[in-house]
Amino acid sequence: MAGYDTLINECPLLLPQNRQKTVFDGFIMVKDKEFRVRILLPEEKHLRHARLQCSWQLKQVLHGYQHIVKQRLQHCSDLVSFMLEFKSVLEIALRNKHDQQAPPPPQYYAQLIKEIESLGWDKLAYMDAELRTIKLKAEDSAGREHMITIKLKAKSSLINLHSQFLAALESLKEFWDIMDEIDEKTWVLEPEKPARSTTTRRIAIGNNVSINLEVDPRHPKMLPECCFLGADHVVTPLRNKLNTNMHLWSPECTVLQNLKDIVEIDFPSPATHEKSSFSMECGICYAYRLASSIPDQVCDDPRCGQPFHQECLYEWLRGLPSSRQSFNIIFGECPYCSKPITVKMTIKKS
Incomplete structure (x- = not known):
């Protein structure tokens, strides 16, 4: 006690x-x-x-x-x-x-105000009470607006940091040009609201058929990683055409133009098609978007072609005694037409 x-x-x-x-x-x-x-x-x-x-x-x-x-x-x-x-x-x-966290000397504040005036107060988006964290607005040569958060130290030069940021923006200009063209001229299924840092796009090709691209920001005009999604009888010819004509890829053209020429895809665009044409609901949960996923598994039978979320189909087949599982792959029957269907459970990149 x-x-x-x-x-x-x-x-x-x-x-x-x-x-x-x-x-x-x-x-x-x-x-x-x-x-x-x-x-x-x-x-x-x-x-x-x-x-x-x-x-x-x-x-x-x-x-x-x-x-x-x-x-x-x-x-x-x-x-x-x-x-x-x-x-x-x-x-x-x-x-x-x-x-x-001892406060910097008075000269630090005087120099900081002088540098902000030199950059222009219109570029200042935020400053904390201690004048240690600053957010600045910046535009690249294409007029795209960006934001940078800077945590300043006593010997930091705001002008030098801003210049380095502008140089970094210019090094990514070509990459953003490529991605902006895709966003403006195609129906992007995923991500729903891509950030400037997002390097992937899933683009609609047709009903329950799409292509997932991962563009290298350092070499944006080179052939990106491509993955066709949809029924095998639809995507196999597209995949074969890309593999056969890969040597025709031109670094002088954009990614979108190369895909149009080599795979002979006429991508649906916002000017010609409604996005609802490609937003088919999952045949199991009856929703289009499940968390951040959209239906990406399709029955291969041309007379069915029903799309499913990967997670929904995987769990559905796991519950059926007639299904067979090998590691993370399940072999079973389509919930709609009873034709053979296979799903491999994979971990998606965040």
């Missing part, structure tokens, strides 16, 4: 949550700051197997000190001695963090 009384004196806001006193929850006070903490002790109350749960603020402060805290937890004889050690470690962590 004396040990518990000592704990109350050292950490009055850390209270037991059960009669056995194996769960403590509350706050500890260090340098006039409160931090939420929860300690779970095993029944024998040995600290070696205890669990320490911290709030996200406390985790930030203790970043880089976790191994010390774990060591103290394993070697202290009781909870009171551990809490004393823990508070000491936390004091050191707070002091070091404060030293690292």
